[in-house]
Amino acid sequence: MTRKLYWEDAYVTEFDARVTSAAGAHAVLDQTAFHPRGGGLLGDTGTLGAVKVLDTVKGAEDSVVHVLESASPLEVGSQIHGVIDWERRHRIMRMHTAAHLLSAIFHKETGALITGNQIEPEKSRIDFSLDDFDREKMLVYCNQANEAVAKNPPVKTYFMKREEALKIPGITKLASVMPPEVKDLRIVEIEGYDLQADGGVHVKTLGEIGKIEPLKFENKGKSNRRMHFTIP
Numbered sequence: 001m002t003r004k005l006y007w008e009d010a011y012v013t014e015f016d017a018r019v020t021s022a023a024g025a026h027a028v029l030d031q032t033a034f035h036p037r038g039g040g041l042l043g044d045t046g047t048l049g050a051v052k053v054l055d056t057v058k059g060a061e062d063s064v065v066h067v068l069e070s071a072s073p074l075e076v077g078s079q080i081h082g083v084i085d086w087e088r089r090h091r092i093m094r095m096h097t098a099a100h101l102l103s104a105i106f107h108k109e110t111g112a113l114i115t116g117n118q119i120e121p122e123k124s125r126i127d128f129s130l131d132d133f134d135r136e137k138m139l140v141y142c143n144q145a146n147e148a149v150a151k152n153p154p155v156k157t158y159f160m161k162r163e164e165a166l167k168i169p170g171i172t173k174l175a176s177v178m179p180p181e182v183k184d185l186r187i188v189e190i191e192g193y194d195l196q197a198d199g200g201v202h203v204k205t206l207g208e209i210g211k212i213e214p215l216k217f218e219n220k221g222k223s224n225r226r227m228h229f230t231i232p
């Protein structure tokens with residue numbers, strides 16, 4: 001198991017760790033601030049010592065695997081200094097938190113279910129299932145999201161017992177896909193707007209998003225809709 005420094009503090013940009021396994025271009029550390037790919041989020045990039053980290057993925061036994069640019073020159077047992085590409089990661093945190101907020105507002109206003117999302121540093125998208133497709137309304141919801149950003153509520157993360165978390169309306173659909181052996185679910189709460197079981201990285205307050213700019217609304221079939229957005 002890798003200690004997940006990004007869960008303790010999503011703002012850790014540099015850290016020291018010990019190499020616990022190194023095979024080919026893959027390295028595992030005893031702890032890391034690199035967030036792995038998953039849940040619509042890209043994996044972090046940066047450096048471990050002098051070596052570039054091109055991607056970060058989930059590994060076996062709750063480990064985090066750093067994908068290096070070349071076959072691993074890291075020695076098992078050695079100490080290493082990790083640095084995250086913070087500019088990229090911070091944009092991902094802002095984009096991802098914006099996706100939470102938009103999803104919560106769309107769901108509240110229309111009952112739409114979120115079927116997927118892809119968060120990238122420059123542009124992101126959310127897919128949702130909704131029969132009625134009205135661009136004007138979509139823009140109204142985006143404005144509501146920006147009003148929420150301007151109010152700057154805190155974004156909190158904490159762990160909750162699985163049984164307790166599953167009682168919260170709206171959380172069930174997401175939480176139910178978590179493997180049953182996960183006893184404590186990590187909760188992300190945008191105070192007053194959204195509560196979800198989620199393992200991602202988020203900003204501390206909504207104001208940090210700045211502004212959500214809708215780019216395009218697409219019809220992807222009978223009831224599949226896609227919204228593209230960015231944050232300037």
Ligand SMILES: [Zn+2]
Nearest residue numbers: 188198200201
């Ligand atoms: Zn999240």
